[in-house]
Amino acid sequence: MASVDLIWKNGRFGQTSRRDAWWGESLLVFLGLGAFIVYGTWAAFQGNHYTHGPYLSPFYSPEIFGDSAHSWFGPKPAWFPDWMPFSPALLILWAPGLFRFTCYYYRGAYYKAFWADPPACAVGEPRNTYLGEKTLPLVLHNLHRYVFYIALLFIVVLGWDAIKATQFDDGFGVGLGTVILTVNACLLSCYTLGCHCSRHLCGGGLDVVSDSPIRHALYQFTSKLNGNHKKFAWASLISVGFADIYVRLCSMGIFTDVRFF
Amino acid sequence: MRNVEFRIWRGDGKGGDFRTYTTGIDDGMVVLDAVHKIQAEQANDLAVRWNCKAGKCGSCSAEINGLPRLMCMTRMNSLPLDEPVTIEPMHSFPPIKDLVTDVSWNYEVKKRIKPFKPRKPDAADGTWRMQQADVDRVQEFRKCIECFLCQDVCHVLREHTKHDEFIGPRFFVYTAALEMHPLDTEDRVPDLKETDGIGYCNITTCCRQVCPEHITITENAIIPLKERVVDRYFDPLTRLFRMFK
Numbered sequence: 001m002a003s004v005d006l007i008w009k010n011g012r013f014g015q016t017s018r019r020d021a022w023w024g025e026s027l028l029v030f031l032g033l034g035a036f037i038v039y040g041t042w043a044a045f046q047g048n049h050y051t052h053g054p055y056l057s058p059f060y061s062p063e064i065f066g067d068s069a070h071s072w073f074g075p076k077p078a079w080f081p082d083w084m085p086f087s088p089a090l091l092i093l094w095a096p097g098l099f100r101f102t103c104y105y106y107r108g109a110y111y112k113a114f115w116a117d118p119p120a121c122a123v124g125e126p127r128n129t130y131l132g133e134k135t136l137p138l139v140l141h142n143l144h145r146y147v148f149y150i151a152l153l154f155i156v157v158l159g160w161d162a163i164k165a166t167q168f169d170d171g172f173g174v175g176l177g178t179v180i181l182t183v184n185a186c187l188l189s190c191y192t193l194g195c196h197c198s199r200h201l202c203g204g205g206l207d208v209v210s211d212s213p214i215r216h217a218l219y220q221f222t223s224k225l226n227g228n229h230k231k232f233a234w235a236s237l238i239s240v241g242f243a244d245i246y247v248r249l250c251s252m253g254i255f256t257d258v259r260f261f
Numbered sequence: 262m263r264n265v266e267f268r269i270w271r272g273d274g275k276g277g278d279f280r281t282y283t284t285g286i287d288d289g290m291v292v293l294d295a296v297h298k299i300q301a302e303q304a305n306d307l308a309v310r311w312n313c314k315a316g317k318c319g320s321c322s323a324e325i326n327g328l329p330r331l332m333c334m335t336r337m338n339s340l341p342l343d344e345p346v347t348i349e350p351m352h353s354f355p356p357i358k359d360l361v362t363d364v365s366w367n368y369e370v371k372k373r374i375k376p377f378k379p380r381k382p383d384a385a386d387g388t389w390r391m392q393q394a395d396v397d398r399v400q401e402f403r404k405c406i407e408c409f410l411c412q413d414v415c416h417v418l419r420e421h422t423k424h425d426e427f428i429g430p431r432f433f434v435y436t437a438a439l440e441m442h443p444l445d446t447e448d449r450v451p452d453l454k455e456t457d458g459i460g461y462c463n464i465t466t467c468c469r470q471v472c473p474e475h476i477t478i479t480e481n482a483i484i485p486l487k488e489r490v491v492d493r494y495f496d497p498l499t500r501l502f503r504m505f506k
Protein backbone atom coordinates (compact mmCIF):
# COMPACT_ATOMS: atom_id res chain seq x y z
CA MET A 1 0.00 0.00 0.00
CA ALA A 2 1.31 3.44 -0.86
CA SER A 3 2.52 5.42 2.10
CA VAL A 4 0.37 8.31 3.07
CA ASP A 5 1.93 11.66 2.34
CA LEU A 6 1.20 13.91 5.28
CA ILE A 7 2.18 17.53 5.29
CA TRP A 8 1.59 18.16 8.97
CA LYS A 9 4.54 18.41 11.26
CA ASN A 10 2.78 17.49 14.45
CA GLY A 11 5.86 16.11 16.08
CA ARG A 12 6.85 19.15 18.10
CA PHE A 13 6.38 18.66 21.84
CA GLY A 14 3.20 20.39 22.93
CA GLN A 15 2.24 21.46 19.38
CA THR A 16 -1.54 21.77 19.18
CA SER A 17 -4.35 24.07 18.15
CA ARG A 18 -6.30 23.02 21.22
CA ARG A 19 -7.51 25.91 23.34
CA ASP A 20 -8.76 24.04 26.37
CA ALA A 21 -6.61 23.10 29.36
CA TRP A 22 -5.46 19.88 27.63
CA TRP A 23 -2.68 19.40 30.17
CA GLY A 24 -5.18 19.33 33.07
CA GLU A 25 -6.07 15.64 33.07
CA SER A 26 -2.49 14.44 32.63
CA LEU A 27 -1.37 16.78 35.41
CA LEU A 28 -4.01 15.38 37.77
CA VAL A 29 -2.98 11.80 36.94
CA PHE A 30 0.68 12.71 37.43
CA LEU A 31 0.02 14.29 40.81
CA GLY A 32 -2.42 11.59 41.95
CA LEU A 33 -0.30 8.60 40.98
CA GLY A 34 2.90 10.36 41.98
CA ALA A 35 1.58 11.13 45.47
CA PHE A 36 0.39 7.55 45.89
CA ILE A 37 3.71 6.06 44.79
CA VAL A 38 5.69 8.34 47.12
CA TYR A 39 3.42 7.69 50.11
CA GLY A 40 3.12 3.96 49.37
CA THR A 41 6.89 3.52 49.15
CA TRP A 42 7.44 5.46 52.34
CA ALA A 43 4.74 3.50 54.20
CA ALA A 44 6.02 0.15 52.92
CA PHE A 45 9.54 0.82 54.22
CA GLN A 46 8.34 1.88 57.69
CA GLY A 47 7.67 -1.66 58.92
CA ASN A 48 5.76 -0.35 61.95
CA HIS A 49 2.39 1.15 62.93
CA TYR A 50 0.53 -1.06 60.49
CA THR A 51 -1.87 -2.64 62.93
CA HIS A 52 -4.24 -1.31 65.51
CA GLY A 53 -6.36 -3.72 67.55
CA PRO A 54 -8.09 -5.98 65.02
CA TYR A 55 -7.16 -3.70 62.11
CA LEU A 56 -4.38 -4.51 59.66
CA SER A 57 -3.28 -1.97 57.05
CA PRO A 58 -3.99 -3.23 53.50
CA PHE A 59 -0.40 -2.34 52.53
CA TYR A 60 0.72 -5.05 54.94
CA SER A 61 -1.84 -7.71 54.19
CA PRO A 62 -1.29 -10.62 54.00
CA GLU A 63 1.43 -10.31 56.61
CA ILE A 64 3.42 -13.41 55.70
CA PHE A 65 6.26 -12.80 58.14
CA GLY A 66 6.17 -10.06 60.77
CA ASP A 67 5.92 -9.20 64.40
CA SER A 68 2.21 -8.47 64.75
CA ALA A 69 -0.51 -10.89 65.78
CA HIS A 70 -1.74 -10.90 62.15
CA SER A 71 1.41 -12.63 60.90
CA TRP A 72 0.80 -15.97 59.16
CA PHE A 73 4.16 -17.60 59.81
CA GLY A 74 5.62 -15.67 62.73
CA PRO A 75 8.45 -13.11 62.78
CA LYS A 76 11.05 -12.42 60.13
CA PRO A 77 12.74 -15.77 59.39
CA ALA A 78 16.40 -16.35 60.23
CA TRP A 79 17.24 -17.16 56.60
CA PHE A 80 16.15 -13.74 55.41
CA PRO A 81 19.33 -11.97 54.16
CA ASP A 82 20.48 -9.22 56.54
CA TRP A 83 21.51 -6.87 53.77
CA MET A 84 17.98 -6.78 52.37
CA PRO A 85 15.58 -4.26 53.86
CA PHE A 86 12.75 -6.09 55.58
CA SER A 87 9.18 -5.04 56.04
CA PRO A 88 6.10 -7.28 55.73
CA ALA A 89 4.80 -4.85 53.07
CA LEU A 90 7.84 -5.28 50.83
CA LEU A 91 7.14 -9.03 50.65
CA ILE A 92 3.73 -8.57 49.10
CA LEU A 93 3.26 -5.07 47.66
CA TRP A 94 4.87 -6.03 44.35
CA ALA A 95 1.69 -7.93 43.46
CA PRO A 96 -0.92 -5.13 43.75
CA GLY A 97 1.74 -2.76 42.40
CA LEU A 98 2.23 -4.88 39.27
CA PHE A 99 -1.52 -5.33 38.94
CA ARG A 100 -2.04 -1.59 38.69
CA PHE A 101 1.09 -1.06 36.61
CA THR A 102 -0.16 -3.50 33.96
CA CYS A 103 -3.85 -2.47 34.18
CA TYR A 104 -5.20 -1.32 30.82
CA TYR A 105 -6.67 1.83 32.33
CA TYR A 106 -3.55 2.88 34.20
CA ARG A 107 -1.36 2.11 31.20
CA GLY A 108 -3.30 4.52 29.02
CA ALA A 109 -3.23 7.11 31.80
CA TYR A 110 0.45 6.94 32.67
CA TYR A 111 1.64 6.74 29.07
CA LYS A 112 0.08 10.18 28.79
CA ALA A 113 0.95 11.65 32.18
CA PHE A 114 4.42 10.20 32.76
CA TRP A 115 5.69 9.55 29.24
CA ALA A 116 3.84 12.13 27.10
CA ASP A 117 2.95 9.46 24.57
CA PRO A 118 0.85 11.52 23.72
CA PRO A 119 0.78 14.28 26.39
CA ALA A 120 -2.94 14.64 25.57
CA CYS A 121 -5.13 13.83 22.57
CA ALA A 122 -4.06 15.74 19.43
CA VAL A 123 -1.02 17.27 21.14
CA GLY A 124 2.53 16.90 19.78
CA GLU A 125 4.92 14.41 21.37
CA PRO A 126 8.54 14.85 22.47
CA ARG A 127 9.87 11.76 20.61
CA ASN A 128 9.69 10.60 17.02
CA THR A 129 10.37 6.91 17.61
CA TYR A 130 7.47 4.78 18.72
CA LEU A 131 7.29 1.10 19.63
CA GLY A 132 3.94 0.97 21.41
CA GLU A 133 3.20 -2.31 23.16
CA LYS A 134 4.48 -4.34 20.24
CA THR A 135 8.01 -5.12 21.43
CA LEU A 136 9.96 -5.51 24.66
CA PRO A 137 9.56 -4.23 27.29
CA LEU A 138 5.93 -3.14 26.96
CA VAL A 139 4.84 -6.32 25.19
CA LEU A 140 5.09 -7.91 28.67
CA HIS A 141 1.88 -6.07 29.58
CA ASN A 142 0.19 -8.93 27.72
CA LEU A 143 0.74 -11.02 30.85
CA HIS A 144 -1.62 -8.78 32.87
CA ARG A 145 -4.03 -11.69 33.34
CA TYR A 146 -1.50 -13.56 35.49
CA VAL A 147 -1.27 -10.63 37.86
CA PHE A 148 -5.06 -10.58 37.84
CA TYR A 149 -5.10 -14.16 39.17
CA ILE A 150 -2.88 -13.06 42.06
CA ALA A 151 -5.03 -9.96 42.64
CA LEU A 152 -8.05 -12.26 43.08
CA LEU A 153 -6.28 -13.89 46.04
CA PHE A 154 -5.67 -10.45 47.52
CA ILE A 155 -9.33 -9.51 47.52
CA VAL A 156 -10.11 -12.72 49.41
CA VAL A 157 -7.43 -11.85 51.98
CA LEU A 158 -8.59 -8.24 52.33
CA GLY A 159 -12.21 -9.40 52.63
CA TRP A 160 -11.15 -11.71 55.44
CA ASP A 161 -9.28 -8.80 57.08
CA ALA A 162 -12.49 -6.77 56.99
CA ILE A 163 -14.32 -9.59 58.80
CA LYS A 164 -11.53 -9.90 61.34
CA ALA A 165 -11.73 -6.15 61.91
CA THR A 166 -14.94 -6.83 63.82
CA GLN A 167 -13.19 -9.07 66.37
CA PHE A 168 -12.13 -6.69 69.16
CA ASP A 169 -10.60 -7.80 72.48
CA ASP A 170 -14.03 -7.45 74.10
CA GLY A 171 -15.82 -9.37 71.34
CA PHE A 172 -17.72 -8.42 68.20
CA GLY A 173 -17.85 -4.74 67.35
CA VAL A 174 -17.72 -2.17 64.62
CA GLY A 175 -15.40 0.80 64.63
CA LEU A 176 -14.60 3.45 62.07
CA GLY A 177 -11.63 1.31 61.06
CA THR A 178 -13.95 -1.65 60.40
CA VAL A 179 -16.01 0.51 58.06
CA ILE A 180 -12.91 1.84 56.29
CA LEU A 181 -11.43 -1.64 55.78
CA THR A 182 -14.80 -3.00 54.56
CA VAL A 183 -15.35 -0.16 52.08
CA ASN A 184 -11.75 -0.64 50.90
CA ALA A 185 -12.27 -4.38 50.34
CA CYS A 186 -15.48 -3.68 48.39
CA LEU A 187 -13.87 -1.02 46.19
CA LEU A 188 -10.86 -3.26 45.52
CA SER A 189 -13.21 -6.10 44.59
CA CYS A 190 -15.10 -3.88 42.15
CA TYR A 191 -11.81 -2.74 40.64
CA THR A 192 -10.36 -6.25 40.39
CA LEU A 193 -13.48 -8.02 39.11
CA GLY A 194 -14.03 -5.26 36.54
CA CYS A 195 -10.58 -5.91 35.04
CA HIS A 196 -10.59 -6.36 31.27
CA CYS A 197 -9.01 -9.80 31.70
CA SER A 198 -11.78 -10.79 34.08
CA ARG A 199 -14.37 -9.69 31.54
CA HIS A 200 -12.56 -11.57 28.80
CA LEU A 201 -12.26 -14.77 30.82
CA CYS A 202 -15.87 -14.66 32.00
CA GLY A 203 -17.30 -14.55 28.49
CA GLY A 204 -15.70 -11.83 26.40
CA GLY A 205 -13.54 -14.39 24.65
CA LEU A 206 -16.60 -16.27 23.35
CA ASP A 207 -18.59 -15.32 20.27
CA VAL A 208 -21.63 -17.22 21.51
CA VAL A 209 -22.17 -16.71 25.21
CA SER A 210 -25.94 -17.23 25.42
CA ASP A 211 -25.70 -21.02 25.66
CA SER A 212 -23.65 -20.84 28.87
CA PRO A 213 -26.02 -19.01 31.27
CA ILE A 214 -23.51 -18.77 34.10
CA ARG A 215 -20.78 -17.32 31.94
CA HIS A 216 -23.29 -14.98 30.35
CA ALA A 217 -24.37 -13.68 33.75
CA LEU A 218 -20.74 -13.31 34.81
CA TYR A 219 -19.93 -11.52 31.57
CA GLN A 220 -22.75 -9.07 32.10
CA PHE A 221 -21.73 -8.47 35.71
CA THR A 222 -18.05 -7.93 34.93
CA SER A 223 -18.96 -5.73 31.94
CA LYS A 224 -20.96 -3.49 34.27
CA LEU A 225 -18.02 -3.16 36.63
CA ASN A 226 -15.70 -2.73 33.66
CA GLY A 227 -17.75 0.23 32.43
CA ASN A 228 -16.74 2.01 35.64
CA HIS A 229 -13.21 0.64 35.75
CA LYS A 230 -11.55 4.05 35.78
CA LYS A 231 -13.74 5.22 38.67
CA PHE A 232 -13.04 2.08 40.68
CA ALA A 233 -9.33 2.35 39.88
CA TRP A 234 -9.17 5.77 41.50
CA ALA A 235 -11.65 5.09 44.29
CA SER A 236 -9.79 1.94 45.36
CA LEU A 237 -6.40 3.66 45.08
CA ILE A 238 -7.58 6.41 47.40
CA SER A 239 -9.30 3.99 49.78
CA VAL A 240 -6.29 1.72 50.10
CA GLY A 241 -3.98 4.65 50.86
CA PHE A 242 -6.50 6.15 53.25
CA ALA A 243 -6.95 2.84 55.09
CA ASP A 244 -3.19 2.67 55.68
CA ILE A 245 -3.12 6.27 56.91
CA TYR A 246 -6.04 5.58 59.25
CA VAL A 247 -4.50 2.49 60.83
CA ARG A 248 -1.14 4.28 61.07
CA LEU A 249 -2.57 7.34 62.82
CA CYS A 250 -4.57 5.16 65.26
CA SER A 251 -1.52 3.03 65.97
CA MET A 252 0.65 6.11 66.55
CA GLY A 253 -1.94 7.45 68.97
CA ILE A 254 -2.52 10.58 66.88
CA PHE A 255 -6.10 9.57 66.21
CA THR A 256 -8.43 7.57 68.44
CA ASP A 257 -10.51 4.97 66.65
CA VAL A 258 -14.24 5.62 66.88
CA ARG A 259 -16.15 2.58 68.12
CA PHE A 260 -19.78 2.54 66.94
CA PHE A 261 -20.78 -0.52 68.96
CA MET B 262 -26.12 38.21 15.64
CA ARG B 263 -22.52 38.67 16.76
CA ASN B 264 -19.33 38.91 14.76
CA VAL B 265 -16.91 36.02 15.22
CA GLU B 266 -13.39 35.64 13.86
CA PHE B 267 -12.36 32.38 12.16
CA ARG B 268 -8.91 31.10 11.25
CA ILE B 269 -9.41 28.66 8.40
CA TRP B 270 -6.61 26.63 6.86
CA ARG B 271 -6.33 27.22 3.12
CA GLY B 272 -4.01 25.14 1.02
CA ASP B 273 -3.46 21.82 -0.71
CA GLY B 274 -1.17 18.79 -0.68
CA LYS B 275 1.91 20.98 -0.96
CA GLY B 276 1.16 23.21 2.00
CA GLY B 277 -0.92 26.14 3.09
CA ASP B 278 -1.60 28.59 5.87
CA PHE B 279 -4.36 30.12 7.94
CA ARG B 280 -6.56 32.95 6.66
CA THR B 281 -8.72 35.04 8.89
CA TYR B 282 -12.41 35.69 8.17
CA THR B 283 -14.98 37.49 10.26
CA THR B 284 -18.67 36.76 9.91
CA GLY B 285 -21.93 37.19 11.84
CA ILE B 286 -23.18 34.22 13.83
CA ASP B 287 -26.85 33.62 14.68
CA ASP B 288 -28.23 31.58 17.54
CA GLY B 289 -28.27 27.88 16.82
CA MET B 290 -25.64 27.93 14.07
CA VAL B 291 -23.14 25.10 13.79
CA VAL B 292 -19.56 25.42 12.54
CA LEU B 293 -20.53 24.07 9.12
CA ASP B 294 -23.13 26.86 8.76
CA ALA B 295 -20.47 29.44 9.50
CA VAL B 296 -18.10 27.87 6.97
CA HIS B 297 -20.86 27.93 4.34
CA LYS B 298 -21.59 31.56 5.15
CA ILE B 299 -17.94 32.48 4.71
CA GLN B 300 -17.87 30.49 1.49
CA ALA B 301 -20.94 32.32 0.16
CA GLU B 302 -19.95 35.81 1.21
CA GLN B 303 -16.15 35.99 1.25
CA ALA B 304 -14.38 32.93 -0.17
CA ASN B 305 -16.26 31.26 -3.02
CA ASP B 306 -13.34 28.91 -3.67
CA LEU B 307 -13.20 27.53 -0.10
CA ALA B 308 -13.39 23.73 -0.35
CA VAL B 309 -15.41 21.87 2.28
CA ARG B 310 -16.91 18.37 2.12
CA TRP B 311 -20.36 17.76 3.56
CA ASN B 312 -23.51 15.86 2.79
CA CYS B 313 -26.15 15.30 5.44
CA LYS B 314 -25.76 18.11 7.98
CA ALA B 315 -27.11 15.62 10.48
CA GLY B 316 -24.03 13.86 11.81
CA LYS B 317 -24.77 10.72 9.84
CA CYS B 318 -22.70 10.75 6.64
CA GLY B 319 -19.29 11.33 8.23
CA SER B 320 -18.16 13.76 5.50
CA CYS B 321 -17.60 17.01 7.37
CA SER B 322 -14.78 15.84 9.66
CA ALA B 323 -12.28 18.56 10.54
CA GLU B 324 -10.30 19.88 13.49
CA ILE B 325 -12.05 22.64 15.35
CA ASN B 326 -9.87 24.46 17.86
CA GLY B 327 -7.45 21.55 17.57
CA LEU B 328 -9.95 18.75 18.29
CA PRO B 329 -11.30 16.34 15.67
CA ARG B 330 -15.04 17.04 15.35
CA LEU B 331 -17.89 16.90 12.86
CA MET B 332 -18.46 20.48 11.68
CA CYS B 333 -22.20 19.90 11.34
CA MET B 334 -22.55 18.71 14.93
CA THR B 335 -20.46 21.37 16.64
CA ARG B 336 -22.63 24.22 17.77
CA MET B 337 -21.06 27.65 17.67
CA ASN B 338 -22.31 28.40 21.18
CA SER B 339 -20.29 25.46 22.53
CA LEU B 340 -17.06 27.25 21.52
CA PRO B 341 -15.32 30.21 23.14
CA LEU B 342 -16.23 33.03 20.73
CA ASP B 343 -14.17 35.85 22.18
CA GLU B 344 -11.09 34.34 20.49
CA PRO B 345 -10.75 33.25 16.83
CA VAL B 346 -12.18 29.80 16.05
CA THR B 347 -9.54 27.64 14.31
CA ILE B 348 -10.68 25.19 11.61
CA GLU B 349 -8.20 22.81 9.99
CA PRO B 350 -8.48 19.70 7.85
CA MET B 351 -7.69 16.35 9.51
CA HIS B 352 -3.94 15.99 10.08
CA SER B 353 -3.66 12.23 9.60
CA PHE B 354 -4.57 12.32 5.90
CA PRO B 355 -3.14 14.27 2.96
CA PRO B 356 -5.00 17.50 2.23
CA ILE B 357 -6.62 17.83 -1.20
CA LYS B 358 -7.83 21.39 -0.88
CA ASP B 359 -8.60 23.55 2.16
CA LEU B 360 -10.75 21.50 4.55
CA VAL B 361 -11.03 18.46 2.25
CA THR B 362 -8.65 15.54 2.87
CA ASP B 363 -7.91 12.40 0.91
CA VAL B 364 -9.19 9.56 3.11
CA SER B 365 -8.78 6.84 0.48
CA TRP B 366 -6.08 5.11 2.57
CA ASN B 367 -8.94 3.96 4.81
CA TYR B 368 -10.72 2.25 1.92
CA GLU B 369 -7.55 0.38 1.03
CA VAL B 370 -7.16 -0.79 4.61
CA LYS B 371 -10.75 -1.98 4.71
CA LYS B 372 -10.25 -4.15 1.63
CA ARG B 373 -7.50 -6.04 3.46
CA ILE B 374 -9.69 -7.13 6.35
CA LYS B 375 -11.06 -10.62 5.89
CA PRO B 376 -14.79 -10.36 5.10
CA PHE B 377 -17.70 -11.92 6.99
CA LYS B 378 -17.74 -15.70 6.58
CA PRO B 379 -20.89 -17.15 8.13
CA ARG B 380 -21.21 -20.77 9.19
CA LYS B 381 -23.49 -23.06 7.17
CA PRO B 382 -27.16 -22.00 7.38
CA ASP B 383 -28.99 -23.37 10.43
CA ALA B 384 -32.21 -24.10 8.60
CA ALA B 385 -33.07 -25.82 5.33
CA ASP B 386 -34.36 -22.54 3.89
CA GLY B 387 -30.85 -21.07 4.09
CA THR B 388 -31.42 -18.90 7.16
CA TRP B 389 -29.61 -18.66 10.49
CA ARG B 390 -30.72 -18.49 14.12
CA MET B 391 -28.90 -16.39 16.66
CA GLN B 392 -29.64 -14.98 20.09
CA GLN B 393 -30.02 -11.28 20.78
CA ALA B 394 -27.60 -11.65 23.70
CA ASP B 395 -24.87 -12.71 21.30
CA VAL B 396 -25.34 -9.88 18.81
CA ASP B 397 -25.86 -7.17 21.43
CA ARG B 398 -22.17 -6.67 21.72
CA VAL B 399 -21.46 -6.14 18.02
CA GLN B 400 -24.43 -3.88 17.43
CA GLU B 401 -22.61 -0.94 18.99
CA PHE B 402 -19.91 -1.22 16.34
CA ARG B 403 -22.39 -0.95 13.52
CA LYS B 404 -23.18 2.64 14.48
CA CYS B 405 -19.90 3.72 12.86
CA ILE B 406 -20.41 6.43 10.21
CA GLU B 407 -16.81 6.25 8.94
CA CYS B 408 -16.03 9.84 9.72
CA PHE B 409 -12.42 8.75 10.47
CA LEU B 410 -12.12 11.21 13.33
CA CYS B 411 -10.78 8.36 15.46
CA GLN B 412 -8.11 7.66 12.84
CA ASP B 413 -7.27 11.36 12.79
CA VAL B 414 -6.73 11.68 16.53
CA CYS B 415 -4.84 8.40 16.97
CA HIS B 416 -1.22 9.32 17.67
CA VAL B 417 0.05 6.14 16.01
CA LEU B 418 -1.12 7.61 12.69
CA ARG B 419 -1.10 11.31 13.48
CA GLU B 420 2.30 11.57 15.14
CA HIS B 421 4.10 8.41 14.08
CA THR B 422 2.60 7.96 10.59
CA LYS B 423 2.48 4.17 10.89
CA HIS B 424 -0.10 3.98 8.12
CA ASP B 425 1.71 1.00 6.61
CA GLU B 426 1.79 -1.05 9.80
CA PHE B 427 -1.33 -0.03 11.71
CA ILE B 428 -4.96 -0.13 10.61
CA GLY B 429 -6.22 2.38 13.19
CA PRO B 430 -9.13 2.37 15.63
CA ARG B 431 -11.88 2.53 12.98
CA PHE B 432 -10.73 -0.78 11.59
CA PHE B 433 -10.32 -2.40 14.97
CA VAL B 434 -13.99 -1.56 15.46
CA TYR B 435 -14.75 -3.10 12.07
CA THR B 436 -12.65 -6.19 12.81
CA ALA B 437 -14.31 -6.55 16.23
CA ALA B 438 -17.77 -6.42 14.62
CA LEU B 439 -16.81 -9.33 12.37
CA GLU B 440 -14.61 -11.30 14.74
CA MET B 441 -17.11 -11.30 17.64
CA HIS B 442 -20.10 -12.01 15.42
CA PRO B 443 -21.85 -15.24 16.53
CA LEU B 444 -22.19 -16.55 12.96
CA ASP B 445 -18.72 -15.68 11.70
CA THR B 446 -16.15 -18.44 11.24
CA GLU B 447 -13.20 -16.49 9.87
CA ASP B 448 -10.01 -16.09 11.95
CA ARG B 449 -8.55 -12.59 12.00
CA VAL B 450 -6.40 -12.93 15.12
CA PRO B 451 -3.09 -13.57 13.29
CA ASP B 452 -3.69 -10.50 11.10
CA LEU B 453 -4.47 -8.39 14.15
CA LYS B 454 -1.06 -9.19 15.58
CA GLU B 455 1.04 -9.25 12.44
CA THR B 456 -0.28 -6.86 9.81
CA ASP B 457 -2.88 -4.78 11.63
CA GLY B 458 -0.45 -3.68 14.32
CA ILE B 459 -2.79 -3.90 17.31
CA GLY B 460 0.31 -3.89 19.54
CA TYR B 461 0.96 -0.28 18.54
CA CYS B 462 -2.22 0.87 20.27
CA ASN B 463 -1.27 2.07 23.73
CA ILE B 464 -4.91 2.36 24.84
CA THR B 465 -4.78 6.08 25.50
CA THR B 466 -8.51 6.27 24.55
CA CYS B 467 -8.32 9.38 22.33
CA CYS B 468 -10.26 7.52 19.63
CA ARG B 469 -13.09 6.76 22.02
CA GLN B 470 -13.14 10.35 23.25
CA VAL B 471 -13.69 11.86 19.77
CA CYS B 472 -16.12 9.30 18.30
CA PRO B 473 -19.32 11.20 17.41
CA GLU B 474 -21.28 7.94 17.63
CA HIS B 475 -20.00 7.34 21.16
CA ILE B 476 -18.68 3.89 20.30
CA THR B 477 -16.61 2.63 23.24
CA ILE B 478 -13.76 1.94 20.82
CA THR B 479 -10.91 1.29 23.22
CA GLU B 480 -12.70 -0.69 25.92
CA ASN B 481 -15.24 -2.64 23.86
CA ALA B 482 -13.37 -3.24 20.61
CA ILE B 483 -9.60 -2.83 20.94
CA ILE B 484 -8.95 -4.30 24.41
CA PRO B 485 -11.15 -7.40 23.83
CA LEU B 486 -9.25 -7.97 20.56
CA LYS B 487 -5.94 -7.51 22.38
CA GLU B 488 -7.10 -10.16 24.86
CA ARG B 489 -7.81 -12.55 21.99
CA VAL B 490 -4.31 -11.92 20.67
CA VAL B 491 -2.97 -12.69 24.16
CA ASP B 492 -4.93 -15.97 24.20
CA ARG B 493 -3.37 -17.00 20.94
CA TYR B 494 0.20 -15.75 21.22
CA PHE B 495 1.24 -14.64 24.68
CA ASP B 496 -0.52 -16.69 27.34
CA PRO B 497 1.63 -19.79 27.98
CA LEU B 498 -1.26 -21.66 29.63
CA THR B 499 -3.76 -21.24 26.79
CA ARG B 500 -1.01 -22.21 24.34
CA LEU B 501 -0.28 -25.36 26.32
CA PHE B 502 -3.97 -26.10 26.59
CA ARG B 503 -4.37 -25.82 22.81
CA MET B 504 -1.48 -28.21 22.23
CA PHE B 505 -3.28 -30.96 24.15
CA LYS B 506 -6.73 -30.21 22.82
Ligand code: SF4
Nearest residue numbers: 415462463465466468
Ligand atom coordinates in the same frame (compact mmCIF):
# COMPACT_ATOMS: atom_id res chain seq x y z
S1 SF4 C 1 -6.57 4.00 22.11
FE1 SF4 C 1 -5.19 3.05 20.62
S2 SF4 C 1 -6.26 3.23 18.67
FE2 SF4 C 1 -7.28 4.63 20.09
S3 SF4 C 1 -6.28 6.61 19.75
FE3 SF4 C 1 -5.17 5.60 21.42
S4 SF4 C 1 -3.48 4.48 20.46
FE4 SF4 C 1 -4.95 5.01 18.83
Ligand code: SF4
Nearest residue numbers: 405406408409411472
Ligand atom coordinates in the same frame (compact mmCIF):
# COMPACT_ATOMS: atom_id res chain seq x y z
S1 SF4 D 1 -15.54 4.62 15.12
FE1 SF4 D 1 -16.50 6.57 15.58
S2 SF4 D 1 -14.90 8.09 15.18
FE2 SF4 D 1 -14.24 6.19 14.21
S3 SF4 D 1 -14.94 6.34 12.12
FE3 SF4 D 1 -16.55 5.27 13.25
S4 SF4 D 1 -17.96 6.86 13.93
FE4 SF4 D 1 -16.07 7.89 13.28
Ligand code: FES
Nearest residue numbers: 103104105195196
Ligand atom coordinates in the same frame (compact mmCIF):
# COMPACT_ATOMS: atom_id res chain seq x y z
S1 FES E 1 -7.62 -3.83 33.19
FE1 FES E 1 -7.47 -2.62 34.94
S2 FES E 1 -7.08 -4.15 36.40
FE2 FES E 1 -7.07 -5.33 34.60
Ligand code: FES
Nearest residue numbers: 313314319321333
Ligand atom coordinates in the same frame (compact mmCIF):
# COMPACT_ATOMS: atom_id res chain seq x y z
S1 FES F 1 -22.38 16.65 6.99
FE1 FES F 1 -22.81 14.54 7.32
S2 FES F 1 -21.80 14.18 9.19
FE2 FES F 1 -21.57 16.33 8.95
